[in-house]
Amino acid sequence: MPGGVNSPVRAFKNVGGNPLFIDHAKGQHIYDIDGNEYIDYVLSWGPLVLGHAEDHVVAALQTAVERGTSYGAPTQLETQLAEMVQNLVPSMEMMRMVSSGTEATMSAIRLARGFTHRDKIVKFIGNYHGHSDSLLVDAGSGMATFGINTSPGVPDPFALDTLTVEYNDTAAIRDLFEKQGDEIACVIVEPVAGNMGVIPGTQSFLETLREITKASGSLLIFDEVMSGFRAGLHGVQGLTGITPDLTTLGKVVGGGLPVGVFGGRKDIMSDITPAGNVYHAGTLSGNPLAMTAGISTLSQLNADLYIQMGKKVDRLTAGIQESADRHGVPLVTHHVGTMWSYFFNEGPINNFVDVKKSDEQFFAKFFKEILANGIYTAPSQFETNFLSAKHTDEDIDRTVAIFDDAFTKLA
């Protein structure tokens, strides 16, 4: 496997050393093949909001697997998950299930282009929307971690149709729309960015996107693959009251199995084949096991759970901040709902330029120190950490204590 992994951010290339090889995981804990236990804040990069191998999800999957693993024909499970998603994210009047976040965003972009009969799209620097050609320009996640702007293999015409703007820069996006608004099919945005660490989109920035896309006949796509059921129970659209034309989901919606969803306004979604002519298909789309894990996961979510998890994230980030301040280490923490990050940075951090000023060498040392003491966070400041329903106040306090020891040793 190139780099020894099946997805680049799993490698510890930018912090040095080898990734953990995992044996098993349960709840908030993950265990490597050498028998070490860690408190896990990676949580499969987001999906496991209920923790690993959650009892109800496991039981539901055990029953489902006996009934067959794939049919390639409609099931009530797909309708059931779609209804649950629609109840939580009402702007998704009609939707399609796919097998990854990449597929969801790729299909949403194609749909936006087909619906508007325009080719150009807008994305924000440091936002990541999966690895399809049009979206691999100035992207976050592994592209940010490994310093790649445009991936080799993406033809120039694709890259040229992808216009990029700095995140949270309201003036720049207004300017672009004044010049080229009538050529733009859509704006795709992570309304809380999570692939350059957590950087919330400001209310005025997101409202501006809504206003200018509407005025110019282009579509607004909220990529909530990460923030959906993470920033809050109803995604960022629930937190801000801003309704996009299309939404993409992934990660939590599959409860640890491969699921993505794209959906939104019924008049737009009706352009998808076979209702319309914008092509989309998938052998394993709406797979019964994946639907089962999603249904079991979403059925356990409620507003109170998010309040409880949010309090723990507050406690965690406040504890880490207090410790860093006491040791005189420049540190910024950001959190929204169950997403949180720590940056070795003077701050403030509002966009990719700001986040790139973070001290990567100190991060690499610090990451390895806390890992050696049983705390597993993302091996990059350009990624988000998460919390699950299983993390306890004791876990939080232990994590803060281990951060404190690391500051004592390294500051």
Ligand SMILES: *Cc1c(COP(=O)(O)O)cnc(C)c1O
């Ligand atoms: C993870 C992610 C994707 C890609 O999803 P995959 O399932 O990895 O293909 C797209 N958009 C955002 C915002 C993500 O965080």
